[in-house]
Amino acid sequence: MVLTEKNGIKYYTFKGFEQLPHCFTTRVGGVSQGSYSSLNMAFREDKRENILKNYELVCNAIGVKKENTFWTKQVHGDNIVVATEEDRGKGLLKPRDIEEGYDGVITNIKDIVLTGFSADCVLVFFYDAKRKVIGVTHSGWRGTVKKIVQKTVQKMQTVFGCDPKDIVCGISPSIGLDHFEVDEPVVTEFKNTFGNTVDSYILEKGNGKYHIDLNSIVEYTLLGCGIDLNNIDKATVCTMCYPQLFYSHRIMGNSRGSMAGLISLR
Numbered sequence: 298m299v300l301t302e303k304n305g306i307k308y309y310t311f312k313g314f315e316q317l318p319h320c321f322t323t324r325v326g327g328v329s330q331g332s333y334s335s336l337n338m339a340f341r342e343d344k345r346e347n348i349l350k351n352y353e354l355v356c357n358a359i360g361v362k363k364e365n366t367f368w369t370k371q372v373h374g375d376n377i378v379v380a381t382e383e384d385r386g387k388g389l390l391k392p393r394d395i396e397e398g399y400d401g402v403i404t405n406i407k408d409i410v411l412t413g414f415s416a417d418c419v420l421v422f423f424y425d426a427k428r429k430v431i432g433v434t435h436s437g438w439r440g441t442v443k444k445i446v447q448k449t450v451q452k453m454q455t456v457f458g459c460d461p462k463d464i465v466c467g468i469s470p471s472i473g474l475d476h477f478e479v480d481e482p483v484v485t486e487f488k489n490t491f492g493n494t495v496d497s498y499i500l501e502k503g504n505g506k507y508h509i510d511l512n513s514i515v516e517y518t519l520l521g522c523g524i525d526l527n528n529i530d531k532a533t534v535c536t537m538c539y540p541q542l543f544y545s546h547r548i549m550g551n552s553r554g555s556m557a558g559l560i561s562l563r
């Protein structure tokens with residue numbers, strides 16, 4: 298993962314994705330004000346004109362068109378949708394006419410810009426250079442427990458015939474082990490899905506509190522799908538540790554901006 302600065306905006310790119318326009322944005326370099334300052338990438342309560350400008354800045358920096366972005370509604374579920382030609386512009390410039398929630402989106406169509414959102418949650422980027430298929434998936438703790446990344450890989454296999462051995466993955470900055478504190482019921486959900494193997498990613502802090510290493514559990518799930526460890530670029534930056542760089546839901550609550558993950562085939 299590399300932090301890049303272009304025209305004043307800062308964003309991350311991933312190893313293995315060099316051929317593709319893609320990024321995981323930070324909050325640096327945009328035009329939004331106040332708690333949305335400054336590179337807010339989702340509507341929330343921010344001004345529409347500012348968000349459009351932010352998209353223009355980010356899209357220019359990575360070489361895509363904002364008219365081709367496609368947003369789905371993220372609901373902490375595990376549904377994956379295949380983006381089609383008609384989806385271009387939905388979310389940012391056109392109403393998002395799909396009411397169901399889709400936390401993952403994949404496609405083999407060129408130039409359409411798959412867009413996901415997070416502010417502490419994990420975004421996972423997928424690329425199969427052989428079949429020319431991409432994806433982006435939102436995996437908060439609920440999506441991680443539902444193994445949404447495994448469902449994304451499976452959908453890439455069934456719809457496009459991808460082989461997990463050919464898929465490279467990028468795991469975005471998210472809330473880290475040092476800050477992601479949960480109560481016992483959340484730990485129980487992880488154990489129900491992953492069994493005792495998940496113990497090595499959970500720290501008991503006393504008084505019924507636990508800390509969870511979400512990015513590593515996502516990586517572990519990807520390895521279980523047959524993805525090669527060398528093909529996974531996992532961020533180790535915590536979104537709560539660097540408030541100048543990231544919006545954090547845990548710190549800011551609802552009056553915050555969003556980072557976005559964008560990816561497109563050429």
Ligand SMILES: [Zn+2]
Binds near residue numbers: 473
């Ligand atoms: Zn932290």
